[in-house]
Amino acid sequence: MTKRRVYLEDIPLDEARAMLQAALARAGKASPLPGEPIPLDEALGRVTAAPVQAKLSSPHFHCAAMDGYAVSAAATVSARETRALPLRLGADAFPVNTGDPLPAETNAVIMIENVNQADASTILIYAAAAPWQHVRLMGEDMVATETVLQINHQLRPVDLGALAGCGQQQVTVRRKPRVLIIPTGGELVPIAQQPKRGQLIEYNSLILSSQIRDAGGEASVSAIVPDDEAALRAALADAVASKPDLILILSGSSAGSHDFSANAIGTLGEVLAHGIAVRPGHPVIIGLAAGIPIIGVPGYPVSATLTGELFIIPLVRQWLGLAAPETAVVAALSTQKIASPIGDDDYVRVALAEIDGRLQATPLQRGAGVITSLVEADGLAHIPRFHEGVDRGGTLKVSLYRALSLVKRTLLIMGSHDPMLDLLATHLRRHTAGQRLVSVNVGSLGGLIALRRGEAHLAGCHLFHPQTESYNLPYVQRYMPNEPVALVTFARREQGLILPTGNPKGITSVADLSGARFINRQRGAGTRVLFDHLLAQHRISPAEIAGYGREEYTHLAVAAAVADGIGDCGMGLRAAAEAMGLDFIGLTWERFDLAIPQRYLETEAVEALLDALRGEAFKRELGAQSGYRSDATGRVIPRR
């Protein structure tokens, strides 16, 4: 074997795939795997490795298709409505039930309801029987030797029935591709283990092995290998010796980790490609050792998942004799400008919603470490190589992760995020068999702007208006002056100061913040508006607050920053403080409302949402949460 070490970078996706196919062909591994016979009741979802012919005809004899009497048609020609013809039982006519074989010399069945019994041994018929009437002919369904199923066919329930019906007890299906997964990274611990500070849970192997199983392969996962080239080389040598169809080396998160992988592959075989022009997912490695293909998978979970979708699932299916999986692709309008590096195939996770009859795609967070962005994504937009991206309002091609019908029943709420919106989503799903409420956090003002642009169905906001000492309504009237918008109360919530346990700096109000490191919320957030109002009340300038410029995007993130010692105080919900086990000093009860344009109010989806919101079950559960009151929940705020 030649041992070339090729360190290429930014190989286009198509070229990388072609390289892999060429290497597979050289190693004699490009064709579907051989077949193995298995019993029919284990064959659901497996793929035929050869066409299947009928062993028996079905039915394998002429049989009655009705309950009645089998006769020879020729012996019945003289029967008339007005001149009954007697037939002797056991000689001219034979009682049969549906499915019974026709007795010799008979070729028709007369239905039992068209016959009279003359005596114990004679029946009377009133019409001639046509040859083969009410007879199910031998081989009506399948004739022995006929091809029943083609090669490379994934077996469905009816296929198994047809196989059994033509006398097959087994079927030869493609062996499942065997994939061996080697996770690497000194910072990683297995799922069963509680991670210490500095340790991360290794779950890429769970995602990849699940993708492989879903695609019809078998996956096994080795122990985690530390960041040590010799150890990885030894693990890879063991893997090669066990002769799987494919080996995956999962990189750890350190920047040098995939170099270890490439070196180990290069020592035992050859690296064909290192670095593929795909985002996210750049440091993919493709190699071959002892005729076994090896894929080096990047460490960030979004990159790892995408590598599975782009390279590994198609390969598993190729070995099963199936085409690459096809996902439905839809066109959607981007709600944001997306810049994309011109040399890369760029894959952007998006949330989809149908608003005013237009399908709109909102890009989700693009960090490759954020697995929840894939969990939440409704689809993946592909921005091909040589495209610079799309403008706001431009068209994206989106491969769907969810059925379009489900997407179309999704309500998109943008604005301030309240954790109890997830509770409302749960109640909605329970009562509607799957209607989704998807929440994108852009702050209270951001939500009203999205609503005005027609990018969301509703907006969540809790904006205090000092001049009128009221919540939300003045902002809605300012941001959406030309359109009737209903304001429906979601909850009243306790806002206050989130403090480390024991409140070491003895802070009791915003007046005590000098000298403390504050954790602020982003511009446009309702909590930021409230904090600014409180500062003004106390005649404190933002410049006096250390950390005023340190912005977090959610209540929980503020609480987490306080819990981690990054700040001495933040402002947010009692619920967030208690979730993190922190101290809390309440300052005010604010109103969190849902702004809903009138034109959506009478849609089925919004009606279902309001039903769930006003349901006793939801209000009871909401009111039982610390820092929440549900007495006003569901009320419509009258417009002035």
Added chain:
Amino acid sequence: MTKRRVYLEDIPLDEARAMLQAALARAGKASPLPGEPIPLDEALGRVTAAPVQAKLSSPHFHCAAMDGYAVSAAATVSARETRALPLRLGADAFPVNTGDPLPAETNAVIMIENVNQADASTILIYAAAAPWQHVRLMGEDMVATETVLQINHQLRPVDLGALAGCGQQQVTVRRKPRVLIIPTGGELVPIAQQPKRGQLIEYNSLILSSQIRDAGGEASVSAIVPDDEAALRAALADAVASKPDLILILSGSSAGSHDFSANAIGTLGEVLAHGIAVRPGHPVIIGLAAGIPIIGVPGYPVSATLTGELFIIPLVRQWLGLAAPETAVVAALSTQKIASPIGDDDYVRVALAEIDGRLQATPLQRGAGVITSLVEADGLAHIPRFHEGVDRGGTLKVSLYRALSLVKRTLLIMGSHDPMLDLLATHLRRHTAGQRLVSVNVGSLGGLIALRRGEAHLAGCHLFHPQTESYNLPYVQRYMPNEPVALVTFARREQGLILPTGNPKGITSVADLSGARFINRQRGAGTRVLFDHLLAQHRISPAEIAGYGREEYTHLAVAAAVADGIGDCGMGLRAAAEAMGLDFIGLTWERFDLAIPQRYLETEAVEALLDALRGEAFKRELGAQSGYRSDATGRVIPRR
């Protein structure tokens, strides 16, 4: 419990479903099943029984997003391109790899490539670090207590990754619905047993248990119960005692079989509906005993499968908290007139093909006993209650059984069916990763008519023309005078007399047929044309041939009829005679051609077909078949 016996008939589908739902609600069985905790690596495809919150934040500490040095941003403000700032290692700067936790009091990372090492304990930096640059913040992905997955969510690979990443080692998923299946029918034998004459293989339980497993349930199948009411009552009582979520009683084929089922259900509980206005599938029974729903499933396999799709799969999914499965629905033009009973919801299996940009649906055989019609179907057309059917050219709504992309890559060949077309289809599939060749048997002339109407991509024919003593070309020119059509030879085949083993009547040519019972082919079949020609040559009138009017539709059906003793002689292929182990006397070698309109010749699909046809592998395999010659295979017949 009330024991009502209600024998209703022709209950509309919607009413029957509503009755079932009402009965489930009364029995407290309408809601999703309770949850059970299972390890993550067993949870793929299962459905969450509760929303899941993060146990840990992910990451659960601030960590480096790049390899480099962790610093306090405040300590770096004086660094300039022109004035390097020295930082002491271990005091002002700490080496970190990607993923490492930030040391206390640091809040930024400087990339290793932007740093110079001054000496062993000092680095130089050339720009101020912004706070939190190159830092992955604690909770960037998930914050502890945040909702990660909603209730009633079917778990995908990425979902399992997210669960593991937020510290979950288990997930609470809905218990799998347990379904107990009782097959009944004295004529039935299990799959493992060779059926005798009069016995049929019981495979409906395999279809239904596979449907249930596919939908996420568990199925167990009891022994086959004979047609005996007491035995069925006992089996049903045992089933009820084992407390499954659902019991299915599969009727046998006799007309009285579902009455046994209804009586047994009525004795142990109540029959809610008996006879539903759905075709095929009429004798569905819905009942309830001891709070357990019972569905009586009709005996014909197509009816049984459809009952599974309409009632059982949706119920299993309801118990899992999922909506009924959604299949893609397309509009297609019917190539035939379909009459439908006005009172029924009628489901028609169809083959689909895209021809000249139009999606066309050809109804498949409608007998409920023909399971292969479901195997071959590309979709199911629904003709709703109160509709009389559609005319030829009318629009059908078709639920797809196959991906539309696969349907669009399908070549539809109509006309005479040769078993070796299946061999060609196998070669085509092998070489194109799944392109299908679907063959609908309508006889040689029928194929040319279909081609003229634009209902097929190509036609198979073997039509002898006595006046010119040639094959096919005169017919193509007569039936398609206005369009250029290429004629490509598929094979030469040996036609002759198919005779019982040992040829008891001593038949050696068509001149010996008097006194023998002949099995003829249908009008328009090439073999019929040839037989008529031979009769004319021998100056024999069709009236002299006993059985001239007895028509079969395929070579194999003719051979099967001879094998079964229904006739003394038939005409057909040597291959069919040998498949059935019969005697054969060859009369002629005929040419079977493919007629292909010029406008399809250069499509990718037809090019792939011709490549497969002309491939050495196919020609070798075809030529090795008894009764076939492949020397002319792939040749284009010149037009005169």
